[in-house]
Amino acid sequence: MxxxxxxxxxxxxxxxxxxxxxxxxxxxxxxxxxxxxxxxxxxxxxxxxxxxxxxxxxxxxxxxxxxxxxxxxxxxxxxxxxxxxxxxxVELLRAGGTNPDTGAAVETAGWGSLDNLGSRPDKLKEVVIEVINRVKCRRTDYFGRKFTNNMICAHKVCREDCGDSGGPLLYNGVAVGITSNGGKKCGQIKKPGVYTIISHxxxxxxxxxxxxxxxxxxxxx
Structure with a gap:
């Protein structure tokens, strides 16, 4: 990192x-x-x-x-x-590579907020999260039209779920995404983390x- x-x-x-x-x-x-x-x-x-x-x-x-x-x-x-x-x-997933499917376990890391008050850890945190169905992330109660084909969303309800913007999203050790944005509060079910798809x-x-x-x-x- x-x-x-x-x-x-x-x-x-x-x-x-x-x-x-x-x-x-x-x-x-x-x-x-x-x-x-x-x-x-x-x-x-x-x-x-x-x-x-x-x-x-x-x-x-x-x-x-x-x-x-x-x-x-x-x-x-x-x-x-x-x-x-x-x-x-770190190795990057290139065009033509296979991005993780819905339900796949992916990893992210960083010094992102630990809670809704903006508290940040001093030491690097790592967490395993789960890829969410793209159709669900496009629903109006999630991100609606703001969720594009260049994005993947993943989530886990826990304190460490607020990622660090710019950090990697790893799948089997390969960087498939970049932490971008998502919910303004940690661990919101309908506002998961959003990641830029690197292979695009x-x-x-x-x-x-x-x-x-x-x-x-x-x-x-």
Whole structure:
């Protein structure tokens, strides 16, 4: 996981999540200022942390603020990261790949709100959630017309259900989605988390990254 951070006084404050997709690229949602990789605790000093400035920020040109359609962004770091047990690239599901079906167990992680008061954890949280039927998510009592073909929704009624915008949705270890938006309150049955489907943006990703393979770099010998 990457922590996308913003300055707050003399320190940095966590703003949203992201994840490494190549040796100098991080995928996230529609905003970013500074990137810290290898984070587990937001407040504690950790030898695994690597901090980067942003060389380039590419928001999808068709992003819609009204319904968060095309909610995907790519960040080019100011230098390649050092691969380790705590920092490595994740495989992306590409066009033609199989996205998880209704009822499939998927994983997400981040430092998102733990409750409806906006309380955030200091340490990285992970949770297994379940994909919800697309027809249900399009119902007017769910998201209606705001739910597009570029989205998948998943849910589990629990405190950890509020995801961290920009973080990954994993299916069998492969990133299939990006945490986008959803219910304004944690654990609402009819307002599950909404995730951008990564495989729908393969061409844009390849063009933005210069067709750089999205594979983990090797550790230096």
């Amino acid at each position: 990457a922590s996308i951070q913003v300055p707050e006084g003399n320190t940095l404050k966590h703003e949203c999540g992201g994840f490494v997709v190549a040796d100098q690229w991080v995928m996230t949602a529609e905003f970013a200022l500074k990137v810290v990789l290898g984070v587990h605790s937001l407040s504690e000093a950790e030898d695994t942390k690597q901090t980067f400035d942003i060389m380039e920020l590419h928001n999808h040109p068709d992003f819609s603020i009204e319904n968060y359609d095309n909610d995907i962004a790519l960040i080019k770091l100011d230098r390649p990261f050092n691969a380790s047990d705590a920092v490595r690239a 943006f393969t061409e844009w990703i390849d063009n933005t990254m210069g067709t750089q393979p999205a594979a983990a770099p090797q550790e230096a010998s």
